[in-house]
Amino acid sequence: AQSVTQLDSQVPVFEEAPVELRCNYSSSVSVYLFWYVQYPNQGLQLLLKYLSGSTLVKGINGFEAEFNKSQTSFHLRKPSVHISDTAEYFCAVSQWNNDMRFGAGTRLTVKP
Amino acid sequence: SQTIHQWPATLVQPVGSPLSLECTVEGTSNPNLYWYRQAAGRGLQLLFYSVGIGQISSEVPQNLSASRPQDRQFILSSKKLLLSDSGFYLCAWSVLRGRYEQYFGPGTRLTVT
Numbered sequence: 001a002q003s004v005t006q007l008d009s010q011v012p013v014f015e016e017a018p019v020e021l022r023c024n025y026s027s028s029v030s031v032y033l034f035w036y037v038q039y040p041n042q043g044l045q046l047l048l049k050y051l052s053g054s055t056l057v058k059g060i061n062g063f064e065a066e067f068n069k070s071q072t073s074f075h076l077r078k079p080s081v082h083i084s085d086t087a088e089y090f091c092a093v094s095q096w097n098n099d100m101r102f103g104a105g106t107r108l109t110v111k112p
Numbered sequence: 113s114q115t116i117h118q119w120p121a122t123l124v125q126p127v128g129s130p131l132s133l134e135c136t137v138e139g140t141s142n143p144n145l146y147w148y149r150q151a152a153g154r155g156l157q158l159l160f161y162s163v164g165i166g167q168i169s170s171e172v173p174q175n176l177s178a179s180r181p182q183d184r185q186f187i188l189s190s191k192k193l194l195l196s197d198s199g200f201y202l203c204a205w206s207v208l209r210g211r212y213e214q215y216f217g218p219g220t221r222l223t224v225t
Contacts, residue, residue: 044216
């Protein structure tokens with residue numbers, strides 16, 4: 001079965017700085033990859049997804065992620081963060097006809 | 113467009129009391145439905161999923177149960193709550209298992225006292 005590891009539980013960063021949230025997955029077959037964002041006491045919102053095709057995926061709120069099959073990674077990046085980006089971010093992996101598995105989450109804190 | 117509702121938004125229940133959380137989806141037919149639990153500071157744990165009316169699969173054995181009485185309704189229940197049942201419960205739907213993203217409801221914050 002597939003699994004996901006988010007390498008950083010917390011990432012503090014200053015406003016307008018770049019950020020990278022790291023995600024590695026393990027799977028023996030083709031996977032589909034997702035990043036979600038969760039604001040306090042809310043549900044998860046899809047940021048972006050990789051199903052196939054171009055390995056660089058652009059999402060909402062200026063985020064992007066790159067699928068790297070050789071390194072089994074799907075890191076999330078943003079060139080300049082805002083205070084409003086402070087939230088919990090979840091990486092998820094799924095396979096055809098199989099359930100989605102989530103990482104433990106990375107708490108991004110953007111400081112002024 | 114599709115929307116997903118959960119209620120109640122918050123709930124405080126004593127140990128040993130029953131539980132019923134409801135989730136409904138609008139704007140789609142025959143969705144796959146999921147219940148997740150999110151403990152404080154932790155990731156999401158899949159509790160149940162359903163591919164159709166009356167079809168429930170359990171991921172984790174526990175004192176919770178789920179039912180799907182209608183195509184777009186998913187209910188999470190317990191006969192007797194435990195302290196360890198406290199958490200943030202999220203309902204989600206998807207078109208198909210695996211390939212497609214899941215869409216999440218706003219969640220229910222359950223505190224068992």
